[in-house]
Amino acid sequence: MTELLLHPGAVMLIAALLIPMAPAALRAILLVGAPAIALALVWQLPDTLATAPSFLGMTLEPIRADALSRLFGTVFALMGIAGGLYALRQTNRTELSAAYAYMAFAFGVIFAGDLITVLIFWELMALGSATVIFASGTEAARRAGLRYLAVHLFGGVLLMAGVAGEVASSGQVTFASMLPDSVPRALILAGFLINTGAPPFSSWVPDSYPEASTTGMVFLSAFTTKTAVYVLARGFPGAEILIVLGLIMIFYGIFYGLAESQPRRMLGYSIVNQVGFMLVGIGIGTELAVSGAVAHAFAHIIYKALLIMAVGSVLSATGRQTFSELGGIGRQMPFTALCCIIGGLAISAFPFTSGFVAKALVSEAAYQEGLDWLWLLLALGTAGVFLDVGIKLQYFVFFGPDRGLRPAEAPLHERGAMGFFALLCIGIGLMPGTFYALLPVTPEYSPYTTDHVLLQFELLFFAGLAFFVWLRFAGWPLGRNLTLDVDWLWRRPLRDGPLRTLEGLAGARERIADQLLLTKDRIIVWAQRVDGPVRAIAGSHPTGRMVFFTIAILAAILIQELFFT
Amino acid sequence: MTPPSETRRFEPTRIQLIVTGVVLAALIIADFSVTHGHTGLAGQPGIHALIGLGAGFASIVVAKLVKALLKRPDTYYD
Structure with a gap:
């Protein structure tokens, strides 16, 4: 059991406990050092525990390390290093501590070999990530955090019901590949899917993440949706419903992203869009x-964090977070702009970036399976992403007319974190062989053929042409607004509905009470009328009349005694 | 403070137009002259330009529709 101390999550959890009480210098060391140690441990971890612990008669497997979990562990640790460096000056200890605990639990999920362990860390992750959102301290964050928690705990309940059903029906707790062919397995799939941002629960991503602080959103973007991708890749490869859901997510993310007025919310939609590509692959x-x-998940964690860092640095430097208030700051923040553009190119699968070598695999797989329609939709989606994050985001933040903003360039540690990830985006793009060798199954595929590079440029440039032609002739209105989503249901009718119902019930109770009182009064009046002091039964009568009745009764008794006995 | 609301436009310079035209034309010519590794839909010359342009305009149009139907003030839920 001492091997558990070698668990990367254990190091992160220790850091999470120490961060609140550590002085600034030690905190800085913890922020970057703990994930660096975790990175080493990802590769040192034994494949499984020598003695398996048991719980309620079930044999658990709290550590299962293989190529897939080590791949995710590696990128999670890299994310921790860059995120910690980016957050070096963050003084909100609650947020940092929660973020490191959240990362620890994410490691817990990806190295879990059984469903019970997955479930426990899954729920803990929801609590950790919600605390990161709450820690930003604003009223909007508090409310968004509660909505986030509600959605994720609902997902957790589905997962728990599914795991309980699966264990009861099969007697197995091992987390292995399955298909959603029974109710418990469908519930497990649904629980996993809620964390990917699949419809109808996509809105939690753009709703909650942008309410976290600039550093908080960097951590949040990486772990919840990607652990969900991990468990789907492990548990449900070949579940065809994922193709349909993934395609919806791809286009939802593009359309809502293009309609969005805030860069950070737009990146939230973009997470949904990217996870959609991953779901299609699975x-x-x-x-x-x-x-x-x-591979896409690995590359995406890096370039999405890079984009979120860059946009976060812009927010910190300018205090502005809508497109209509930004623009033309590329000259003041050249390094941030360069990193953001590299992230934008990577997410758009631009040749010589990580996105190109990673995203090509899913498209190629669709092509090899003869799914031409799917290949076409993925190509359309890739072009849409370029328009969205590749151009719109960059153009309206860093280019366009000068608004007189004179922000200072991002601080050194933020530039360091961004530079690190920008280099990784390009490094992975230039060395696909090394990157592919990390994958559980090394693909027999070379992304750099003349026609592939050429056609990718063609796809992207013509999509870009559409944007600028539109911008030239139709213009692009910028305002400050939100776009209604499925969450309208529980933020309006389902929130207000119960309130109104309760109010209605309270009113009804009063009306019923009034009615009862009124009825009581009416009964009294009626009874008095029938039986009051002046009426026949209860009224007073002269003594003579009473004597007459008494004699009549006595006479009747006498007659009965004399003649009928 | 109400943030400014405006329609952003783009006025390309002559140089930008020429460079864009040359690059796009070169890509199309190259597309029709290289051997394609893929067959079927993915191997059609020029299909990538069409997909890019189509996806570009379609995404913008759908996003405008989404905005027209579902746009609400920032304070809608407050």
Whole structure:
């Protein structure tokens, strides 16, 4: 059991406990050092525990390390290092501590070999991440955090019901590949899907993440949705429903992202869009497709964190967070702009970036399976992403007319974190062989063929042309607004509905009470009328009349005694 | 303070137009002259330009529709 101390999550949890009480210098060391140690441990961890612990008669497997979990562990640790460096000056200890605990639990999920361990860390992750949102301290964050928690605890309940059903029906707790062919397994899938931002619960991503602080959103963007991708890749490869859901997410993310007025919320939609590509890969289910999905997850964590850091640095430097208030600050923040553009190119699968070598695998898998329609939709989605994060975000933040903003360039540690991830985006793009070798199954695929590079440029440049032609002739209105989503249901009718129902019930109770009182009064009046002091039964009568009745009764008794006995 | 609301436009310079035209034309010419590794839909010359342009305009149009139907003030839920 001492091997548990070698668990990368254990190091992160120790850091989370020490961060609140550590002085500033030690805190800085913890922020970057703990994930660096975790990175080493990801590769040192034994494949499984020598003696398996048991719980309620079930044999658990709290550590299962293989190529897939080590791949996710590696990128999680890299994310921790860059995120910690970016957050070096963050003084909110609650947020940092919660973020490190959240990372520890994410490690817990990806190294879990059984469903019970997955479930426990899954629920803990929801609490950790919600605390990161709450820690930003604003009223909007408090409310968004509660909505976030409600959605995720609902997902947790589905997962718990599914795991309980699965264990009861099969007697197995091992977390292995399955298909959603029974009610418990469908529930497990649904629980996992809620964390990916799949419809109808996509809105939690753009709703809650942007309410966290600039540093908090960096941590949040990486772990919840990607542990969900991990468990789907492990548990449900080839589940065809994932293709449909993934496609919806791809286009939902693009359309809502293009309609969005705030860069940070737009990046939230973009997370949903990117996870959609991964779900499609897992849904196709071939070795190449699943490898593509996890490669995409690896690359995405890096470039999405890079984009969120850059936009966060812009927010910190300018205090402005809508497109209509930004623009033209590329000259003042050249390093941030460069990093953001590299992130934007990577997410758009631009050749020589990580996105290009990772995203190509899923498209290629669709092509190899003869799914031309799916290949076409993925290509359309790729072009849409370029328009969205590749151009719109960059153009309206860093280019366009000068608004007189004169922000200072991001601080050194933020530039360091961004530079690190920007280099990784390009490094992975230039060395696909090394990157592919990390994957559970190394794909027999070379992304750099003349026609592939050429056609990718063609796809992206013509999509870009559409944007600028539109901008030239139709213009792009910028305002400050939100776009209604499915969450309208529980933020309006389902929130207000019960309130109104309760109010209605309270009113009804009063009306019923009034009615009862009124009825009581009416009964009294009626009884008095029938039986009051002046009426026949209860009224007073002269003594003579009473004597007459008494004699009549006595006479009747006498007659009965004399003649009828 | 109400943030400014405006329609952002783009006025390309002559140089930008020429460079864009040359690059796009070169890509199309190259597309029709290289051997394609893929067959079927993915191997059609020029299909990537069409997909890019189509996806570009379609995404913008749908996003405008989404905005027209579902746009609400920032304070809608407050």
